[in-house]
Amino acid sequence: MNVDAFLARRAERTERALADYVDAWQGVPDALREAMRYSLFAGGKRFRPALALGAAEIVSGNDDVALPAACAIEMIHTYSLIHDDLPAMDNDDLRRGKPTLHKVYGEALAILAGDALLTMAFDMLTRTKDLRVIREVAQAAGVTGMAGGQVLDLESEGREISLDELRRMHECKTGALIRVSVRSGAMLAGAREDQLAALTRFGEHLGLAFQIADDILDVVGTEATLGKPIGSDANKHKSTYPALVGLDRARDLADEAMRSAVDALNAFGPEADDFRALARFVVERQR
Amino acid sequence: MNVDAFLARRAERTERALADYVDAWQGVPDALREAMRYSLFAGGKRFRPALALGAAEIVSGNDDVALPAACAIEMIHTYSLIHDDLPAMDNDDLRRGKPTLHKVYGEALAILAGDALLTMAFDMLTRTKDLRVIREVAQAAGVTGMAGGQVLDLESEGREISLDELRRMHECKTGALIRVSVRSGAMLAGAREDQLAALTRFGEHLGLAFQIADDILDVVGTEATLGKPIGSDANKHKSTYPALVGLDRARDLADEAMRSAVDALNAFGPEADDFRALARFVVERQR
Numbered sequence: 407m408n409v410d411a412f413l414a415r416r417a418e419r420t421e422r423a424l425a426d427y428v429d430a431w432q433g434v435p436d437a438l439r440e441a442m443r444y445s446l447f448a449g450g451k452r453f454r455p456a457l458a459l460g461a462a463e464i465v466s467g468n469d470d471v472a473l474p475a476a477c478a479i480e481m482i483h484t485y486s487l488i489h490d491d492l493p494a495m496d497n498d499d500l501r502r503g504k505p506t507l508h509k510v511y512g513e514a515l516a517i518l519a520g521d522a523l524l525t526m527a528f529d530m531l532t533r534t535k536d537l538r539v540i541r542e543v544a545q546a547a548g549v550t551g552m553a554g555g556q557v558l559d560l561e562s563e564g565r566e567i568s569l570d571e572l573r574r575m576h577e578c579k580t581g582a583l584i585r586v587s588v589r590s591g592a593m594l595a596g597a598r599e600d601q602l603a604a605l606t607r608f609g610e611h612l613g614l615a616f617q618i619a620d621d622i623l624d625v626v627g628t629e630a631t632l633g634k635p636i637g638s639d640a641n642k643h644k645s646t647y648p649a650l651v652g653l654d655r656a657r658d659l660a661d662e663a664m665r666s667a668v669d670a671l672n673a674f675g676p677e678a679d680d681f682r683a684l685a686r687f688v689v690e691r692q693r
Numbered sequence: 694m695n696v697d698a699f700l701a702r703r704a705e706r707t708e709r710a711l712a713d714y715v716d717a718w719q720g721v722p723d724a725l726r727e728a729m730r731y732s733l734f735a736g737g738k739r740f741r742p743a744l745a746l747g748a749a750e751i752v753s754g755n756d757d758v759a760l761p762a763a764c765a766i767e768m769i770h771t772y773s774l775i776h777d778d779l780p781a782m783d784n785d786d787l788r789r790g791k792p793t794l795h796k797v798y799g800e801a802l803a804i805l806a807g808d809a810l811l812t813m814a815f816d817m818l819t820r821t822k823d824l825r826v827i828r829e830v831a832q833a834a835g836v837t838g839m840a841g842g843q844v845l846d847l848e849s850e851g852r853e854i855s856l857d858e859l860r861r862m863h864e865c866k867t868g869a870l871i872r873v874s875v876r877s878g879a880m881l882a883g884a885r886e887d888q889l890a891a892l893t894r895f896g897e898h899l900g901l902a903f904q905i906a907d908d909i910l911d912v913v914g915t916e917a918t919l920g921k922p923i924g925s926d927a928n929k930h931k932s933t934y935p936a937l938v939g940l941d942r943a944r945d946l947a948d949e950a951m952r953s954a955v956d957a958l959n960a961f962g963p964e965a966d967d968f969r970a971l972a973r974f975v976v977e978r979q980r
Contacts, residue, residue: 431836431837432837433837433841434836434837434841435841435844435845435848437844437848438836438840438841438844439836442836485808489804489805489808492804494799494800494801494804495801495804512781513781514781514782514847515844515847517776517779517781517782517804518776518840518843518844518847520808521772521776521807521808521811521840522835522836522840522841524808524811524812525811525831525834525835525836525839525840526831526835526836528815528818528827528831529828529831529832529835531815531827532824532827532828532831535824537819537822537824540815540818540819540827541816541819544812544813544815544816544819545816547812548809548812548813548816549718549721549725549726549729549809549812549813550718550719550720550721553725553805553808553809553812554720554721554722554725554809556805557722557724557725557802557805558722560801560802560805561722561724
């Protein structure tokens with residue numbers, strides 16, 4: 407199974423839909439549209455959209471119905487990166503190998519472009535015509551999800567936290583949005599409750615595997631694979647899995663989470679092979 | 694007609710609902726909840742919620758149906774104030790006579806509390822079960838509404854803009870959210886198209902009157918009525934109605950907008966008297 411092809415095909419559709427959406431608005435200040443485009447089209451893997459589209463395809467064989475949710479979640483992910491990079495937050499100069507938005511357009515416009523992407527994501531979400539999807543995405547991005555996790559992350563800087571605290575922080579900060587990506591696609595495709603439950607478990611374990619692998623990459627990766635200086639988390643005295651449990655144990659935990667993700671798909675047949683391959687890919691990119 | 698009583702009654706219900714909402718979430722980091730509460734309960738007049746509730750009452754005699762939209766719009770308004778006050782934006786130390794959020798909790802938490810309020814507003818909006826309301830609120834807060842207007846505002850600093858540009862900037866920055874406050878309440882109460890059109894016109898003229906009066910207050914007000922240093926707009930070289938057309942002409946324009954707002958209510962009987970009084974109050978507070 408070719409994960410790159412799986413991701414590329416879905417990324418292409420997502421990017422076309424995102425560009426159509428951002429360009430269709432009349433009367434947007436040029437600088438705002440340019441800033442939003444700069445970050446939206448900065449070479450992201452479109453991992454979350456691929457999850458939404460992939461889940462819909464597993465359930466119904468057709469992923470069109472999940473495209474607005476896929477785009478909206480990518481807009482929310484992009485806003486979160488823009489705000490995370492701000493001087494008052496992580497103060498990062500590089501993102502995916504390019505200068506961060508505030509380095510190019512200034513802080514004020516970066517704050518506003520992030521705000522605008524978050525806001526317009528909910529306009530996009532109304533196209534799903536599904537109140538449950540809108541509500542779950544808002545909650546995954548909100549006080550008990552991404553925004554809450556970001557606060558936990560801020561609070562953990564410069565102090566030793568426990569493995570439980572680290573897991574909880576990541577569940578909020580990145581796990582919730584990955585989980586809701588899968589759930590949105592499944593719900594929009596009309597998943598039965600047992601299908602939705604299985605895909606939700608897949609999303610939860612995948613999110614954990616993804617985060618542990620990301621932490622490992624920050625230690626062993628190259629600047630090229632990472633798109634930002636290596637060791638940047640350690641330099642900010644952020645707690646990571648390798649820092650808390652060592653590199654070998656972190657790799658075991660990532661493998662464990664990957665296997666649990668794959669196991670969650672047992673009720674599905676070959677239609678879920680892309681997701682199985684994706685789970686392996688997520689942890690193997692740090693080898 | 695006692696405008697203070699009209700506002701106070703609706704403010705009280707809005708605040709109770711907002712407090713219930715913010716306090717009900719389990720697992721929110723304490724600092725995030727406190728920061729959100731600090732700005733949400735900083736003594737706002739709850740002008741936009743009063744418009745949503747008032748419009749619903751005019752249409753159906755009952756405003757309960759508009760309460761979630763009223764709260765969501767106030768959360769969006771609050772987020773916009775938090776982000777506007779940031780050092781990278783207006784760099785204001787005072788808001789409604791109190792230190793701004795970032796002065797008390799730091800910039801990072803202020804950015805995140807704003808993000809969280811904006812995000813959770815859309816969770817709150819799903820309680821309306823009305824996709825049109827969710828979409829219109831998102832658009833009023835987004836690239837062609839508040840966020841777009843804020844960019845126009847940034848771009849107008851330190852240069853002379855035309856009256857048309859000033860009007861356009863305010864239509865986006867403050868007008869759109871005031872307009873959608875009225876429309877949301879009316880739509881949720883089941884307004885007929887002619888009622889919705891009339892109330893929309895009311896909202897548009899009221900928004901304009903509100904903004905001109907605000908500009909005048911910045912020149913002639915006292916720090917006590919304004920809650921921030923007087924002349925702070927002029928000091929930032931922001932264009933205002935008095936600066937562009939003079940104080941007398943600005944007052945005429947405010948009166949004109951107020952009369953147009955009142956005229957828009959002609960199809961309604963005494964049930965719209967509160968709104969008529971509110972329009973007069975909006976321009977008279979600058980005398």
